[in-house]
Amino acid sequence: MLSTEQVAFFHAQGFVHIPQVFSPAEIDALDRDLERLVADWASTNQGWVGPWRKVYMDEQTDKKSQLTAMHDLHFYSQAWSQAVTHPRLTEAMSDLLGPDVELHHSTMHIKPPETGHPFPMHQDWAFYQHQDGRYVDVLVHLDDTCHDNGEIRFLAGSHQQGALEHITQTAEGPCTPHLPTDQYLLADTVAVPAKRGDVVCFCIHTIHGSHINTTHETRRLVRIGYRHPANIQTAGQSCGRPGLMVKGYRQHREGQNAYSTAGPA
Numbered sequence: 287m288l289s290t291e292q293v294a295f296f297h298a299q300g301f302v303h304i305p306q307v308f309s310p311a312e313i314d315a316l317d318r319d320l321e322r323l324v325a326d327w328a329s330t331n332q333g334w335v336g337p338w339r340k341v342y343m344d345e346q347t348d349k350k351s352q353l354t355a356m357h358d359l360h361f362y363s364q365a366w367s368q369a370v371t372h373p374r375l376t377e378a379m380s381d382l383l384g385p386d387v388e389l390h391h392s393t394m395h396i397k398p399p400e401t402g403h404p405f406p407m408h409q410d411w412a413f414y415q416h417q418d419g420r421y422v423d424v425l426v427h428l429d430d431t432c433h434d435n436g437e438i439r440f441l442a443g444s445h446q447q448g449a450l451e452h453i454t455q456t457a458e459g460p461c462t463p464h465l466p467t468d469q470y471l472l473a474d475t476v477a478v479p480a481k482r483g484d485v486v487c488f489c490i491h492t493i494h495g496s497h498i499n500t501t502h503e504t505r506r507l508v509r510i511g512y513r514h515p516a517n518i519q520t521a522g523q524s525c526g527r528p529g530l531m532v533k534g535y536r537q538h539r540e541g542q543n544a545y546s547t548a549g550p551a
Contacts, residue, residue, distance in 0.1 A: 287304075287374055287377035287378040287380075287381055288302075288304070288378050288381040288382070292304070292381075293381055293382065296382055296487065296489075298443065299440070299442045299443055299476075300440060300442065300443060300444060300445035300446070300488055300489045300491070300492035301440045301442075301478065301486065301487065301488035301489070301492055301494075302382075302486070302487050302488075303478050303480055303484065303485075303486050303487075304378055304484065304485050304486070304487065305480075305481065305483075305484050306481070306483050306484060307372070307374050307375055307378070307426075307483065307484065307485045308369070308372070308374075308426070308483040308485075309483065310483065312369075312372075312483075313428065313482055313483045315365045316365050316366060316369055316426070316428065316508075317428055318365070319359075319363040319364075319365040319366060320359075320366075320394070320428060320506060320508070322363075323356060323359055323362060323363060323366075323394065324354060324394075324396065327356050327362060328354050328355060328356040328394060328396070329354070329355065329356065330352050330353070330354040330398070331352060331353065332351065332352060332353070332403075333351065333352060333353030333355070333403040334353070334403070334405070334406070334461075334462035334464070335461050335462050336406070336453065336456065336461030336462050336464055337453075337456055337461065337467075338406035338453075338461075338464050338467050339351075341406075341467040342404045342406060342467075342498070343404065343498065347401055347498065350400075350401040351401045351402070351403050351404070351498065352398050352401065352402070352403060353395070353396070353397065353398075353402070353403035354394065354396035354397075354398060355393065355394050355395055355396065356393070356394045357391060357392070357393050357394075357523070357524075358391060358392055358393075359392045359393075359394060359508060360389075360392050366392065366508070369392075369426065369508075369510075370389055370392055370510050370530075370532070371389075371530070371532050375424065375485065375510075376512075376532040376533050377533070378485075378487070379422055379424075379487075379512045379532070379533065380533045380534070382422050382487065383420055383421075383422060383512065383513070383514050384420075384514060384534075385533065385534040386514060386515050386516075386531070386533060386534030386535055386536065386537065387512050387513075387514070387515075387531070387532050387533035387534060388512065388513050388514070388515040388528075388529040388530070388531055388532070388536070389510070389511075389512060389529040389530045389531075389532050390414065390421070390511035390512060390513050390519075390524060390529050391414070391509075391510070391511045391523060391524050391529075392508060392509065392510045392511070393508070393509045393511075394506075394507075394508050394509075395506075395507045395508070395509060396504055396505065396506045396507070397435065397436050397498075397499035397504065397505040397506075398499070398504055399499065399501060399502050399503055399504055400499070400500060400501070400502065401498060401499070401500075402435070402436060402498060402499030402504070402505055403498070403499075404436060404495070404496055404497050404498040405436075405494075405495045405496045406464040406465070406467060406495055407441070407464065407465045407467070407470035407471070407472065407475075407493055407494070407495040408452060408463060408464045408465055408493065408494070408495065409444075409449065409450060409452070409465075409490065409491050409492065409493055409494075410423050410488075410490050410511075411449045411450075411490045411491055412452040412454075412463035412464075412522075413463060413522050413523055414490075414511070414519060414521075414522035414523040414524060414525070415449070415519065415520045415521040415522050416490060416513065416517050416518065416519050416520065417517055417518045417519075417520060418517050419445060419448070419489055419490060419491050420513060420514035420516075420517040421489070421490035421511065421512070421513040421514070421517055422487050422488070422489065422490070422511075422512050422513075423487065423488055423489075423490060423509055423510070423511050423512075424485050424486070424487050424509065424510045424511075424512065425438060425480075425485060425486045425487075425488075425507045425508070425509055426485055426507065426508045426509075426510060427480045427481065427482055427483065427484045427485065427486070427507060428482060428506035428507065428508065429482055429503070429504070429505055429506050429507075430479070430480070430481050430482055431479050431480055431505060431507075432479050433477060433479070433497065434499075434500050434501050435499045435500070435501045435503065435505040436496040436497045436498055436499045436505055437477055437478060437479040437480070437496065438477075438478050438480075438486055438488075438494060438496055438507075439472060439475035439476060439477050439478065439494060439495055439496055439497075440475055440476050440478060440488060440492055440493070440494045441470065441474060441475050441476075441492070441493040441494065442475075442476050444491070444492055444493040445488075445489040445490075445491040445492040445493075446491075447491065448491055449491060450465065450491075450493075452464060452465055453465070453466060465493065470493060470495075472495050472496075472497065475494070475495065490511075490513075512532070513529075515531065515536045515537065516537065516539070528545050
């Protein structure tokens, strides 16, 4: 699926843009189900909290800024179940992670019009910590992205630093994990605008963020997380939950038992 140059770019820079992974017909089907999911299951609120908001937004914008989100779209929609197992996408993940690839999660990130939620600089590792960097996040684009609607932006090569300590506590109490705003700046990042049907992939340790959506249209992305099955999760979202093998085979580790079928106590 990916060229040697694309794979090398990903490992050197920590991200890669793959055009037109999904066909127009496929993205139309995902679009229809996404709108149903927004209406039936998603929540819209102020989004991430913390002192970073005062750096990224003025007081008036801060009060209006919102984020629409939900987890694991593939549990609710056949179209999204087919998306997370899409042959072109899973083949690309195999190129980046090796022959064995496990699905970890999917998450909707929608920036509403005009004051759609910006994201401070962070690593996704802070939200679902794993032992190593063999984890790729994929942003499926339902809309074209640009500076005005808050395209994804990366600090090139930052994944090579490994996992970094994030701010999770302030004098006012707990906050959403983020990196210090005086040390990690959006101004230093590389913008990666993409088209509807494209995907943008990045390592779990790649530092990234995005500006506010100032347009009159919604900006819709869905993040899908894939990992090498031997990369053990230690904390965070979906910790302890096995994922679907979308490529290859789950190798048995010494002392490892088959997954339990027992339900909640």
